[in-house]
Amino acid sequence: MGSTTQHPSLCRLCHAACPVVVDIEDGVVLRVRGNRESPAYHGYCCSRGQAAPEHIRNPDRLLHSMKRQPDGSYRPIAIDQAMDEIAGRLSAIIDEHGANSLAAYFGTYSAPYPGANILGGGWVTMLGSQMIFSSGTIDQPGKDIANAMLGRWRAGPHAFDESDVWMTCGGNPIVTHVGGIPSPNPARRLKQQLDAGMQLIVIDPRRCETAARAHIHLQARPGEDASLLAAMLHVIIEEGLYDRAFVDEYVEGLERLRREVEPFTTAFAAARADVPEPQIAEAARVFAAARRGLAVGGTGANMSGHSTLVEYLLLCLNTICGRFVREGESVANPGVLQPRAIPRAQAVGPRPYEKLGVKLSARGLEESACGLPTAALADQILHPGPERVRALFSMGGNPAAAWPDQKRAAAALESLELCVQVDIKMSATAKMADYVIAPKVSFEVPGFSYALESLESFSVLWGMAEPFGMYAPALVDPPAGSDLIEEWEFFYGLAQRMGVPLFTARMPSLTATDREGAEPQAVDMKVKPTTEQLFELLVHGSRISLEEVKRHPNGALFPESIRALPREVAAAERLCVGNAAMLAELAEVFEEAPIALAENREYPFQLVCRRQQNVYNSSLRDIEQLARRNGNFNPAFMQPDDLRELALEAGDAVEIRSAHGSIPAVVEPDATLRRGLVSMAHAFGGAPGEKSDFRQEGSNTSVLVSVEDGYDRISGIPRMSAIPVNVRLLLE
Numbered sequence: 005m006g007s008t009t010q011h012p013s014l015c016r017l018c019h020a021a022c023p024v025v026v027d028i029e030d031g032v033v034l035r036v037r038g039n040r041e042s043p044a045y046h047g048y049c050c051s052r053g054q055a056a057p058e059h060i061r062n063p064d065r066l067l068h069s070m071k072r073q074p075d076g077s078y079r080p081i082a083i084d085q086a087m088d089e090i091a092g093r094l095s096a097i098i099d100e101h102g103a104n105s106l107a108a109y110f111g112t113y114s115a116p117y118p119g120a121n122i123l124g125g126g127w128v129t130m131l132g133s134q135m136i137f138s139s140g141t142i143d144q145p146g147k148d149i150a151n152a153m154l155g156r157w158r159a160g161p162h163a164f165d166e167s168d169v170w171m172t173c174g175g176n177p178i179v180t181h182v183g184g185i186p187s188p189n190p191a192r193r194l195k196q197q198l199d200a201g202m203q204l205i206v207i208d209p210r211r212c213e214t215a216a217r218a219h220i221h222l223q224a225r226p227g228e229d230a231s232l233l234a235a236m237l238h239v240i241i242e243e244g245l246y247d248r249a250f251v252d253e254y255v256e257g258l259e260r261l262r263r264e265v266e267p268f269t270t271a272f273a274a275a276r277a278d279v280p281e282p283q284i285a286e287a288a289r290v291f292a293a294a295r296r297g298l299a300v301g302g303t304g305a306n307m308s309g310h311s312t313l314v315e316y317l318l319l320c321l322n323t324i325c326g327r328f329v330r331e332g333e334s335v336a337n338p339g340v341l342q343p344r345a346i347p348r349a350q351a352v353g354p355r356p357y358e359k360l361g362v363k364l365s366a367r368g369l370e371e372s373a374c375g376l377p378t379a380a381l382a383d384q385i386l387h388p389g390p391e392r393v394r395a396l397f398s399m400g401g402n403p404a405a406a407w408p409d410q411k412r413a414a415a416a417l418e419s420l421e422l423c424v425q426v427d428i429k430m431s432a433t434a435k436m437a438d439y440v441i442a443p444k445v446s447f448e449v450p451g452f453s454y455a456l457e458s459l460e461s462f463s464v465l466w467g468m469a470e471p472f473g474m475y476a477p478a479l480v481d482p483p484a485g486s487d488l489i490e491e492w493e494f495f496y497g498l499a500q501r502m503g504v505p506l507f508t509a510r511m512p513s514l515t516a517t518d519r520e521g522a523e524p525q526a527v528d529m530k531v532k533p534t535t536e537q538l539f540e541l542l543v544h545g546s547r548i549s550l551e552e553v554k555r556h557p558n559g560a561l562f563p564e565s566i567r568a569l570p571r572e573v574a575a576a577e578r579l580c581v582g583n584a585a586m587l588a589e590l591a592e593v594f595e596e597a598p599i600a601l602a603e604n605r606e607y608p609f610q611l612v613c614r615r616q617q618n619v620y621n622s623s624l625r626d627i628e629q630l631a632r633r634n635g636n637f638n639p640a641f642m643q644p645d646d647l648r649e650l651a652l653e654a655g656d657a658v659e660i661r662s663a664h665g666s667i668p669a670v671v672e673p674d675a676t677l678r679r680g681l682v683s684m685a686h687a688f689g690g691a692p693g694e695k696s697d698f699r700q701e702g703s704n705t706s707v708l709v710s711v712e713d714g715y716d717r718i719s720g721i722p723r724m725s726a727i728p729v730n731v732r733l734l735l736e
């Protein structure tokens with residue numbers, strides 16, 4: 005027996021990238037815990053991070069890539085052989101059908117391994133295909149589009165740690181680590197701010213962990229956020245509570261906004277959302293009276309219909325209240341492995357947000373400011389025309405479990421000529437793929453904090469609050485006898501075989517602070533770089549060099565006071581709160597029937613989304629240490645009075661049916677819910693068509709989702725929360 009050694013590293017189990025200490029003995033990871041020596045995170049490490057040893061040593065982990073055999077079984081294939089075959093098959097498809105017959109989909113686990121999506125996306129582009137999709141467009145796609153419609157403040161919005169009010173609409177950041185409260189140790193940060201006097205407002209049909217700490221919790225009917233936010237805007241404008249000086253100088257469209265929110269009285273919104281009328285006015289006044297702070301949407305706000313509109317109204321609230329860094333104020337995070345911020349107290353006006361590229365075959369959907377609509381990718385694969393997608397590369401995502409309308413997703417995956425899934429296990433999608441590429445994970449590869457920092461370009465609010473930077477070398481070898489590859493090496497290998505060069509290009513920041521530019525860097529296609537060398541290319545132009553960051557094994561803060569510059573003399577662009585398409589949609593909201601009508605007897609309940617602490621979408625269910633704590637399936641949580649009325653008891657099996665499909669589930673009481681709801685996490689259950697025990701593996705809520713129901717006209721995200729359903733006892 006060797007002795008145990010301790011090593012600082014970074015957790016790779018979610019985008020929060022918590023600094024951890026890893027105990028290693030004889031090359032085996034024994035224990036993972038938070039690193040108290042690291043600033044910013046204060047020793048935080050969640051239950052999932054602590055289970056990382058089991059994740060790495062999971063008996064179901066793939067140690068070799070797999071190839072489907074003609075009889076449907078899978079056999080290991082050497083990675084070089086797999087790359088040769090895949091490059092050959094893909095070249096033939098592209099030669100015959102054109103480059104857009106190849107699509108790539110980047111899911112959740114492309115984020116912790118930063119080379120993956122940059123080289124993967126670059127490889128697809130260099131082959132001439134425009135078909136790049138991500139899980140972002142079935143998550144919170146309204147953000148990027150609304151930002152493009154409104155415009156951008158070049159010094160960025162207020163930071164959480166400096167705010168005296170915060171509003172969360174349809175998110176639970178202290179459990180999910182996204183949605184405004186900075187990802188490092190969000191519960192502690194929230195407590196700190198609340199202790200300092202910050203007011204918290206939460207809109208959520210469930211008294212979720214974040215709502216439980218709120219001063220004002222609007223426990224609204226799901227799907228009514230647009231009405232509620234419009235009523236708040238109405239109060240703020242009517243009572244003159246907005247920042248007049250800011251609006252006069254930097255904002256246009258207030259009069260149009262005022263006119264359209266006028267019918268949304270607090271009485272109207274109270275009836276629609278079923279919350280006490282005075283609470284709406286109070287929320288509006290508390291939000292507007294504060295000096296600093298933002299309103300932020302989560303998945304609940306983006307999945308219940310009107311995703312772009314809801315995000316736009318949230319931005320309108322922030323904008324008319326002037327919640328931006330002003331001249332002379334310093335930005336919270338000047339960037340570490342990002343280029344240096346060059347904030348300027350100045351608006352950039354709206355930019356084009358729709359019809360930006362490829363047209364897809366379904367529902368008139370096209371590329372927009374949020375990218376290509378993933379909700380329409382299955383249709384594009386099933387499409388009979390020449391623009392059909394025939395080859396799909398899915399990286400760190402699980403289309404068969406997570407795409408809306410599981411049946412359609414499965415039919416699409418089945419009809420592909422080539423399906424390549426990069427995955428650590430035989431996931432639902434892997435079981436439908438021609439090749440499953442097995443990657444190295446976690447402490448087997450170097451990591452750095454760039455991944456979290458770069459999420460700023462998806463939404464500033466997911467980013468780091470402080471200038472924290474850290475690099476961690478690989479600590480252990482992959483298991484003996486394995487044949488594994490890093491994700492970026494896979495795309496590099498294919499690019500080499502197909503004769504295309506690769507570059508590392510930084511995503512331009514569309515929603516946050518301006519930064520210094522950085523030229524795309526060419527990757528050496530003759531001599532393969534090491535991962536460290538690739539990291540160097542990725543962070544080219546960073547404010548702090550990677551070399552400097554490496555000098556601090558526990559990570560460090562790299563502060564620099566950077567103050568917002570005055571606006572340029574001739575600058576006249578304004579933020580737009582009067583977007584015509586959005587205000588027209590708002591008028592439709594006023595007219596439309598509420599999604600939850602008491603007289604809706606066929607589907608009297610609404611299914612709402614939620615996330616469970618010990619899993620990550622479809623991942624980590626097979627980690628015993630986590631399953632022991634709160635099970636490994638997804639209960640159908642319901643309000644105890646609803647259960648009583650239906651004569652159901654905890655543990656009863658039920659059938660949940662929407663107009664689109666039905667699933668079995670196990671009910672569990674949850675007193676934090678408002679009545680009339682079924683609250684369930686997504687991406688559970690077995691592979692499509694596979695017999696699985698829902699009491700063990702849970703059920704897949706995407707079966708209940710129709711891609712045609714209540715979809716957003718621009719992003720294509722369908723109704724994935726607030727879905728009308730009924731619940732009946734299942735006779736097993």
Ligand SMILES: Nc1nc2c(c(=O)[nH]1)N[C@H]1C(S)=C(S)[C@@H](COP(=O)(O)OP(=O)(O)OC[C@H]3O[C@@H](n4cnc5c(=O)[nH]c(N)nc54)[C@H](O)[C@@H]3O)O[C@H]1N2
Pocket residue numbers: 112143173174175176177179180181182183207208209210212225226227228229302303304305308612613614615616617618619620621683725726
């Ligand atoms: N532990 C854990 N953390 C995760 C994940 C996980 O699976 N587990 N997944 C990660 C991913 S991919 C993402 S995108 C983020 C998501 O992060 P969040 O957006 O914070 O996700 P949820 O916890 O599902 O919070 C959504 C909330 O919206 C509420 N809601 C549902 N419908 C409506 C509605 O119509 N209106 C309003 N106002 N609220 C509504 C739900 O009750 C729920 O509390 O979490 C990430 N973090």
Ligand SMILES: Nc1nc2c(c(=O)[nH]1)N[C@H]1C(S)=C(S)[C@@H](COP(=O)(O)OP(=O)(O)OC[C@H]3O[C@@H](n4cnc5c(=O)[nH]c(N)nc54)[C@H](O)[C@@H]3O)O[C@H]1N2
Pocket residue numbers: 110111112113139140142143144303307399400401402403405406407408426427428429431432443444445446491613614620621622623685686687705706709724
């Ligand atoms: N009905 C419904 N549908 C939803 C949602 C909802 O709330 N309701 N939420 C939506 C949201 S917010 C999102 S983000 C999407 C998620 O969509 P996806 O990202 O497509 O789904 P995940 O389940 O997160 O898939 C992660 C995959 O990565 C694999 N994996 C795990 N670790 C690694 C690793 O280290 N490397 C690699 N290469 N792979 C790894 C896992 O085995 C799994 O197959 O689902 C969306 N779909």
Ligand code: SF4
Pocket residue numbers: 015016017018019020021022048049050051052053054181
């Ligand atoms: S929050 Fe995410 S990064 Fe941090 S320990 Fe948990 S799983 Fe790991």
Ligand SMILES: [Mo]
Pocket residue numbers: 139143
């Ligand atoms: Mo997500």
